Every structure is written in structure tokens, then in C-alpha cells.
Amino acid sequence: MAKSSKLLMLSVAALTAFATLSPSSAQNANQNWVAAWGTSQQGASQAKLSNATVRMIARVTIPGDAVRIRLDNTFGKEPLTIQHATLAPRVRGAAVAVGQVKPINFSGKGTVTIPAGGSVESDAVAIHVDAQQDLAVSLFVPAQNVTPSQHGNAQTTSYVTEMGAGDQAMSEDGKAFSGKTTAMYWLKAIDVRPAGGTSAIVAFGDSITDGTCTTLDAHDRWEDVVSQRLTLQGQTNRAVINEGIGGNTVMDAANYDPKINSPTGIERFDRDVLSHPGVSHVVFFEGTNDIVRGASAQGLMSGIKVIVERAHAKNLRIIGATIIPRGNATWNAAKDTIRHQVNDYIKKGAGFDAVIDFDAVVKNPNKPDEMIPAYNCGDNVHPSPIGYFLMGKSVELGLFGAK
Secondary structure, X not given: OOHHHHHHHHHHHHHHHHHHHOOOHHHHOOOOOEEEEEXXXXXXXXXXXXXXXXXXXXXXXXXXXXXXXXEEOXXXXXXXXXXXXXXXEEEXXXXXXXXXXXXXXXXXXXXXXXXXXXXXXXXXXXXXXXXXXXXXXXXXXXXXXXXXXXXXXXXXXXXXXXXXXXXXXOOOOOOOOOEEEOOEEOEEEEEEOOOOOOEXXXXXXXXXXXXOOOOOOOOOOHHHHHHHHHHHOOOOOEEEEEEEXXXXXXXXXXXXXXXXXXXXXXXXXXXXXXXXXXXXXXXXXXXXXXXXXXXXXXXHHHHHHHHHHHHHHOOOEEEXXXXXXXXXXXXXXHHHHHHHHHHHHHHHOOOOOEXXXXXXXXXXXXXXXXXXXXXEOOOOOOEOXXXXXXXXXXXXXXXXXXX
């Protein structure tokens, strides 16, 4: 059997195994909702929570007059009980707008238990939110030694009380939240009920979408720049959701070295794209981590084809992004050859509805297999903040139906 066929079979098998953890897209069938923020859970936290409250900070990217949240216990080994949950506009730090703390209910109840590996969607919360507004989602966890399911590199500061501090979900001044974290515990998505004609764009990728080497709390990832441009131009009918995971690969294979440490792109496509309400576009920006682990060009192209076909099967427009230069110690000229072959495929043969050429934005014209030094954050893998900014600036907004 050809190596590419083995890679593809392994990826499809992994998808089948992961499907039991993925919430059904049927739960989001209500067309009045559009995902306004999201993140990708990737593993279990090292933290332990005991009779404590967390306050997760998330920035929604479209306006609306009602909000609902989704909590995922994807990597939890035990059922998770949230005894009290609230939502409020964040003002600064852990402080929220006075008089604006709203209770979050689940099927009419203030307490919810999420099974291990499970997911739950809240009832609607009547509150007006603006595009680019930070919301604070507070979750009181009464049990002892609870291990959160999390996204580990949110590039946003969230807050945690001392253990034993109890229910602080109604706190307005935020003073009870003495601890900080850059992980996102349990919070998977925030949906809003917007005006008609609104949809969501999912940025689906690895650490260069996740935001490695961006600035904490500055919202300066490439997809943040795209979202801010849309908002500044009055195009608040397109949400932008970050579904990037550091180190993520398109697929898995027995020969990958090092082994992958998060659900692959093929595995998580249902969970991180199709389960969101109102998605119309996907920007696919992965592949560098497959190449560094030993993927062949043909094998990687086969995996990309699976993603494209699955997006088209759901009538989504999928936009491919070229793989940017990489030059650390785990890279060599042979891997650059594969990168060029895959980029040619992304541009000409993969069936994408459009292509964003990030490679052209950041590559050194004199050394095209390297980034321009100022656009390189120093690890020869990730862009610097100005590199991310120029990548986001380069994206043609008309690709998403914007005027």
C-alpha cells in the first residue's frame, strides 16, 4: 500500500474514534444563532480546581442582542458540575460592568452537569453585545480537585479565585479573582443572535493561527486583524472564530515523530467547524507540522483533500492558505521541497474556493525559504507581531462576501 494511502486510512480511522467526543451539529440547528467566538480544546489541564470560580475572558466579533455559551468537557475523565454560571461585559482585568452580571441557565436550571467527553449549550441570555467586546464568563465549580478540559494557549488572560473561595460568579469588581491563567477552561464557544444576513468565518489552523509569538491580550493574530478590519469597515455581519491549536497536524500517522499531542485537523473538523452555527467560510492554514513530522507531499495532499471535500459537502466555502517558511533545527531542504509541492497543490489542485498566499507575504525575496527577519519572531517558525499584522492585512475581505 502506498504511504499516502496509509496516512489517509490512519486519519480516517482516527476521525471515527474521535467522533464519539464531538458534539452533534444538530444541536446548533437554530439558524437564528451565529458563532461569534470559539476556541479548540486540546487536552486536560495540569491545574486542579477545588470549590473555586473561574472567569474566562472572550472577545466576540459580531454584535447581537442575545448570547448563549457552549461548554465542552472533552478531555474530562469525570462528569463536571457547574453550580452557577454568569455572563457580563468585561471592563478591565477581572472587573465587569456594574449591574450587568447576567445568570446563565441550562434548560431552565442554574446548575448543569456535563458528562465526561460531553458538551452542553446554555439557554439564551438577553444582553446586547458589540463587535470586538470582551465578555466575562464565570463558572463556579464546587467539587474538589477538578481537572479542567482546556485550550492551553488562548493569548488572553483569564482569572481564577483562590481554592476554597466558593461562588464568586456574581462579583463585579473582580477582586476575588486573584489568580490568572492563559488557558481557556471548558468554554468552547459564544454564539450571538445577530441581525439577519450574518455568518461566521472559521480560521482553522495550527500555532500560527493559535497565536504563538503574538502579544498577550493584544488580539494581534492574523485572524484578529481580519476581524478588526471587517469591524472598522462596518462589516459586522461576518464573525471570525479562531480554531487554531499549537502543533496541530492535518492527520496522524504511525511514522510521525514527534507524536501529535492534540486532535488532528481531520479528527476535529466536525467539532471545531461544522458544529458551530452560521458558518459560511473556512480558512484552512495547516500542514507545516505534518511536514516536520515526516509526511510526504502526497500524503499531506491526500489529507488536505479530505478537509476540502468535507467542507464542500456542507456547502461551505473553504479558502486555502499557503504554508510559510520554516527554518529551525528540525527542518531541512528536503522538507522545503515538500512545502513547495504542497503549496503548489493548495494554489492549483486542491479544489479550494480561493487561496491566501501567506508564504508570499512573509518570505524573504532573497532567501525564499526563510522569513524576512523583521517578520520572524526569532524561532524561524512563527511570525513576529508585524508579520502577523501584514498577513492579516493581506487578506482580501471580498473573499468572505464583504463589500
